[in-house]
Amino acid sequence: MGLFVFLALIVLVVVYVVALYNGLVTARNSYKNAFAQIDVQLTRRHDLIPNLVETAKAYLAHEHSTLEAVIQARNTAVKGLADAKEKPGDSAAMAQLAASENGLNQSLGRLFAVSEAYPDLKANETMAQLSEELTSTENRVAFARQAYNDSVMTYNNRCEMFPSSFIANSFSFTQAHPLHIEDAAVREAPKVSFA
Numbered sequence: 001m002g003l004f005v006f007l008a009l010i011v012l013v014v015v016y017v018v019a020l021y022n023g024l025v026t027a028r029n030s031y032k033n034a035f036a037q038i039d040v041q042l043t044r045r046h047d048l049i050p051n052l053v054e055t056a057k058a059y060l061a062h063e064h065s066t067l068e069a070v071i072q073a074r075n076t077a078v079k080g081l082a083d084a085k086e087k088p089g090d091s092a093a094m095a096q097l098a099a100s101e102n103g104l105n106q107s108l109g110r111l112f113a114v115s116e117a118y119p120d121l122k123a124n125e126t127m128a129q130l131s132e133e134l135t136s137t138e139n140r141v142a143f144a145r146q147a148y149n150d151s152v153m154t155y156n157n158r159c160e161m162f163p164s165s166f167i168a169n170s171f172s173f174t175q176a177h178p179l180h181i182e183d184a185a186v187r188e189a190p191k192v193s194f195a
Contacts, residue, residue, distance in 0.1 A: 020167045027158045031151035031176050035088035037144040038179065042081050042101070045137045049074045049108075052130045056111065059121035066107075066114050073107040076100045089152060089176030101181045108134075141181075149178040 053067050060067060080100030084093040112131070115121045122128075155176050159168040167173075 017167060020164045021171065024155075024158055024164060024168055024171070024173050027151070027155035028173065028176075031148060031155050032088050034144070034148035034151040035084070035179075038141065038148050039081060039085055041137060041141040041144050042077070045134065045141060046074055046078050046081070048130060048134050048137065049104075052111075052127070052134065055124060055127045055130060056115060056121060059118050059124070060114060063114050066111055069107045070104075070111050073100070073104040077104040089155075089174075091177040094177045094179050098179055098181050105182070145179050145181065152176045152178045 049070065053070055056063075057067060077097075077100040080097040084090075084097040087093045115127070158164050159173050159175060
């Protein structure tokens with residue numbers, strides 16, 4: 001009878017350890033899937049930018065440096081995304097991706113600021129449509145990034161909480177890192193004037 005109870009306890013412990021391990025694998029796969037959604041949206045964003053630049057070229061011929069800066073920032077962002085796809089959750093990869101996307105945001109901001117001075121460009125239907133698609137994509141990126149960061153937090157919590165932390169350490173589950181892309185427009189308070 002004592003042997004039966006001992007074997008039952010061993011089986012329960014093994015089942016519990018397997019459940020903890022499977023929970024960690026599920027959480028890791030969840031944040032990797034969430035990153036795949038970021039990849040889809042950022043790729044869409046990166047694909048829109050050359051069309052935006054081509055449309056602006058006709059109107060901004062003497063703003064060549066601004067257009068070149070956008071293309072260079074886009075190429076850097078594409079490389080950052082490619083590197084991050086290979087190691088989603090990796091601290092260095094997420095930092096590189098965030099930095100490249102922040103650079104792209106800044107260069108696009110400069111392009112839109114310059115385009116404000118050109119009424120014909122602002123009135124161009126293609127430019128307006130591309131700007132709207134880009135804004136829509138930016139919103140999708142923000143939602144995908146939030147889902148990714150939530151998945152990373154869930155995974156990291158599982159890796160750090162007792163008793164699954166023992167399993168995480170034993171099987172080399174490493175911390176994942178969230179993605180933080182700065183958006184100056186979101187952080188600025190709107191200016192209201194009643195004059």
